[in-house]
Amino acid sequence: xxxxxxxxxxxxxxxxxxxxxxxxxxxxxxxxxxxxxxxxxxxxxxxxxxxxxxxxxxxxxxxxxxxxxxxxxxxxxxxxxxxxxxxxxxxxxxxxxxxxxxxxxxxxxxxxxxxxxxxxxxxxxxxxxxxxxxxxxxxxxxxxxxxxxxxxxxxxxxxxxxxxxxxxxxxxxxxxxxxxxxxxxxxxxxxxxxxxxxxxxxxxxxxxxxxxxxxxxxxxxxxxxxxxxxxxxxxxxxxxxxxxxxxxxxxxxxxxxxxxxxxxxxxxxxxxxxxxxxxxxxxxxxxxxxxxxxxxxxxxxxxxxxxxxxxxxxx
Amino acid sequence: xxxxxxxxxxxxxxxxxxxxxxxxxxxxxxxxxxxxxxxxxxxxxxxxxxxxxxxxxxxxxxxxxxxxxxxxxxxxxxxxxxxxxxxxxxxxxxxxxxxxxxxxxxxxxxxxxxxxxxxxxxxxxxxxxxxxxxxxxxxxxxxxxxxxxxxxxxxxxxxxxxxxxxxxxxxxxxxxxxxxxxxxxxxxxxxxxxxxxxxxxxxxxxxxxxxxxxxxxxxxxxxxxxxxxxxxxxxxxxxxxxxxxxxxxxxxxxxxxxxxxxxxxxxxxxxxxxxxxxxxxxxxxxxxxxxxxxxxxxxxxxxxxxxxxxxxxxx
Numbered sequence: 001x002x003x004x005x006x007x008x009x010x011x012x013x014x015x016x017x018x019x020x021x022x023x024x025x026x027x028x029x030x031x032x033x034x035x036x037x038x039x040x041x042x043x044x045x046x047x048x049x050x051x052x053x054x055x056x057x058x059x060x061x062x063x064x065x066x067x068x069x070x071x072x073x074x075x076x077x078x079x080x081x082x083x084x085x086x087x088x089x090x091x092x093x094x095x096x097x098x099x100x101x102x103x104x105x106x107x108x109x110x111x112x113x114x115x116x117x118x119x120x121x122x123x124x125x126x127x128x129x130x131x132x133x134x135x136x137x138x139x140x141x142x143x144x145x146x147x148x149x150x151x152x153x154x155x156x157x158x159x160x161x162x163x164x165x166x167x168x169x170x171x172x173x174x175x176x177x178x179x180x181x182x183x184x185x186x187x188x189x190x191x192x193x194x195x196x197x198x199x200x201x202x203x204x205x206x207x208x209x210x211x212x213x214x215x216x217x218x219x220x221x222x223x224x225x226x227x228x229x230x231x232x233x234x235x236x237x238x239x240x241x242x243x244x245x246x247x248x249x250x251x252x253x254x255x256x257x258x259x260x261x262x263x264x265x266x267x268x269x270x271x272x273x274x275x276x277x278x279x280x281x282x283x284x285x286x287x288x289x290x291x292x293x294x295x296x297x298x299x300x301x302x303x304x305x306x307x308x309x310x311x312x313x314x315x
Numbered sequence: 316x317x318x319x320x321x322x323x324x325x326x327x328x329x330x331x332x333x334x335x336x337x338x339x340x341x342x343x344x345x346x347x348x349x350x351x352x353x354x355x356x357x358x359x360x361x362x363x364x365x366x367x368x369x370x371x372x373x374x375x376x377x378x379x380x381x382x383x384x385x386x387x388x389x390x391x392x393x394x395x396x397x398x399x400x401x402x403x404x405x406x407x408x409x410x411x412x413x414x415x416x417x418x419x420x421x422x423x424x425x426x427x428x429x430x431x432x433x434x435x436x437x438x439x440x441x442x443x444x445x446x447x448x449x450x451x452x453x454x455x456x457x458x459x460x461x462x463x464x465x466x467x468x469x470x471x472x473x474x475x476x477x478x479x480x481x482x483x484x485x486x487x488x489x490x491x492x493x494x495x496x497x498x499x500x501x502x503x504x505x506x507x508x509x510x511x512x513x514x515x516x517x518x519x520x521x522x523x524x525x526x527x528x529x530x531x532x533x534x535x536x537x538x539x540x541x542x543x544x545x546x547x548x549x550x551x552x553x554x555x556x557x558x559x560x561x562x563x564x565x566x567x568x569x570x571x572x573x574x575x576x577x578x579x580x581x582x583x584x585x586x587x588x589x590x591x592x593x594x595x596x597x598x599x600x601x602x603x604x605x606x607x608x609x610x611x612x613x614x615x616x617x618x619x620x621x622x623x624x625x626x627x628x629x630x
Binding site for chain 1 (some may be wrong): 316318405431432433435437438439440467483484485488489492493496497524525526527528529531532533536537539540541559560562563577
């Protein structure tokens with residue numbers, strides 16, 4: 001029984017490197033309760049996953065027979081138990097076939113696989129984003145480019161509801177390293193934000209991505225020489241990195257662009273794309289991952305969840 | 316008296332962020348003794364410079380009346396005592412006019428200024444490299460592009476023996492951050508070196524500098540998917556960064572290129588340029604900084620050093 005009094009039929013989880021998000025739902029897909037924690041692959045040892053999950057399930061009074069479906073880094077080789085990668089190109093219903101069952105647990109707990117791009121010129125991997133993408137497909141996004149910004153941003157190409165290829169950019173990690181650990185920290189870290197400076201830097205790096213690297217040291221030298229009369233460092237650093245990312249990853253091919261993100265990072269990328277005059281539609285990544293997980297759960301446990309999500313999937 | 320028994324007429328020092336190099340010379344410019352330490356601006360407090368220097372001078376039995384001439388970060392605002400920047404464009408003899416005298420010392424100790432490029436579109440600063448550049452000019456390099464690779468690589472344009480402009484690239488710092496602190500550390504840090512992989516990556520990033528950022532995550536994904544059957548991570552990361560740097564900083568204008576470096580970094584950049592089919596001549600940066608310092612010393616203390624270096628300077 002959850003706090004609402006309804007029965008939890010399924011628990012869904014997005015378990016990443018730095019966080020766990022957990023949702024209790026009924027068989028119609030209604031959200032009954034939600035929990036979050038900062039316990040992710042980065043801090044958990046292999047035998048830390050089961051008690052962490054059990055603690056949340058107990059707190060939500062989830063019945064012993066209710067299954068749990070997990071996506072994300074918990075399925076990595078360094079995670080709880082490895083769910084080997086699917087290979088791109090692939091449809092998303094294949095995620096159900098690739099799900100592994102956690103061994104040694106009384107409860108039925110499964111982890112979805114990530115997806116690998118086994119192309120020696122552009123090797124790439126994702127874990128977690130494939131489930132967001134599946135959620136988009138469930139909601140009728142069958143074609144286009146999807147931008148999933150973050151520490152490691154993913155840019156995915158969807159055709160006919162299938163993933164045909166993707167690229168990872170280290171934009172968020174680079175911003176953090178340069179802003180906190182490099183010589184730029186002196187002028188970037190405690191800096192206020194300016195939308196104008198951000199958008200100007202996005203435009204500059206988008207027009208000539210090689211400028212992004214060549215302009216970095218100016219973020220240190222500018223304030224040394226001109227004091228406050230220079231663009232705000234954090235805004236400019238973020239703009240340079242994001243502008244270069246968009247230039248590298250977005251083809252000028254007229255295909256629809258979908259921005260799948262949540263919170264502050266969503267606002268940043270929306271501002272950057274708008275500043276560049278690039279049209280896009282916005283998708284809440286957190287809703288999408290839940291949609292994707294719930295749809296796969298309906299394939300894995302048809303007795304519990306009798307109906308697939310609207311829109312369905314194409315495999 | 317030095318170990319050789321000759322009199323030290325002048326002491327020259329290159330005092331940077333992470334190291335001190337000190338040379339005792341006679342009035343003809345002959346090297347009598349040399350000392351090095353890891354005590355730089357990064358570790359010294361403001362009142363740590365005088366005892367550090369005195370320790371080395373005492374160890375070399377340098378007479379009390381022998382002056383010391385210093386270049387590098389010791390003259391930064393956060394260093395021993397600030398030597399305000401000269402402004403580019405500038406000739407190099409102006410370094411003598413900009414030298415400051417350390418206060419409160421019995422001995423005559425002076426620090427050379429750095430050079431600022433007070434251009435709001437390309438703000439930049441150097442401290443130490445200007446003295447290397449002056450050394451090149453003393454040796455007859457009056458025109459061309461000079462590459463000074465390092466943690467923060469400088470690319471300088473020299474015309475008629477004057478510095479007309481320069482750009483700093485954070486290549487070395489970026490390589491260290493990505494290789495040691497990012498997710499790439501797992502596949503880059505302990506990696507062996509391959510010249511072939513390095514040169515291939517240099518070529519790739521030089522042909523399309525935006526590829527440098529877009530190819531980074533592949534350094535993680537490649538070994539995950541293909542094990543050892545992928546390019547060596549450290550070689551490829553270094554090649555991507557250096558290839559993008561050369562593409563950003565080297566104009567295709569037929570002006571002569573001079574590579575001013577020492578040791579391993581010199582070998583890397585030489586290999587990269589040769590791989591790209593770009594002609595250059597090699598200058599030992601450590602010899603050049605000594606040449607530059609000695610020439611300025613001859614301007615500051617004409618009674619001690621009666622003759623200027625061969626080649627002279629144009630101001």
